[in-house]
């Protein structure tokens with residue numbers, strides 16, 4: 001389980017997060033919603049160990065990410081809002097490099113092929129990442145996140161730039177992965193959240209304003225509007 005407990009984050013005078021708490025576990029997809037600037041990417045950057053929180057605690061299966069970042073981060077795959085691609089590499093070279101950085105103990109070529117196929121990038125493996133279309137760039141970023149099949153997968157607006165068929169394929173992949181993995185997914189498209197998420201966390205102005213299960217009777221749009229308060 002990933003537990004986020006009372007995390008706050010200040011960027012200079014900007015208080016981006018104010019005591020955010022929630023948790024998610026393997027076998028679930030948690031939709032992370034909130035208006036622009038609510039603090040979603042900041043939370044995801046902190047959970048993934050990209051930036052430190054000002055206060056509060058993040059644990060990954062009991063491992064404190066601030067005290068033991070290498071072990072905690074080994075359990076996490078992260079697709080940030082802008083996929084971190086090394087632009088002089090081909091897609092294949094890039095995935096090989098990430099495979100080595102992650103120190104994976106799997107059959108390299110076999111695993112890369114499998115992840116490429118799941119992410120829908122098999123046909124562009126020889127292309128330089130700098131020359132990819134935005135949809136392929138996003139999918140290469142998804143391959144980066146799921147390489148090694150980490151226990152927890154954090155996806156910041158993963159359907160950005162994808163055409164409707166790619167979106168559908170990605171949502172199906174997320175659903176499939178969620179059988180064994182814990183997934184945190186941010187999106188502004190509430191119908192996507194409704195379609196794949198088991199749980200929902202909403203933040204606004206850096207604060208957790210709602211946490212709940214996504215059932216047939218859940219009206220996410222209403223939840224979102226109510227969570228905005230007087231904004």
Ligand SMILES: Nc1ncnc2c1ncn2[C@@H]1O[C@H](COP(=O)(O)OP(=O)(O)OP(=O)(O)O)[C@@H](O)[C@H]1O
Nearest residue numbers: 011014015016034035036037038039040041042043
């Ligand atoms: N590096 C930074 N320096 C200063 N302020 C920052 C920094 N990163 C984020 N912020 C501020 O923190 C707040 C939360 O931003 P964040 O990007 O986490 O929101 P978000 O919910 O992901 O927004 P969006 O939906 O538009 O992507 C915003 O006010 C933003 O301007």
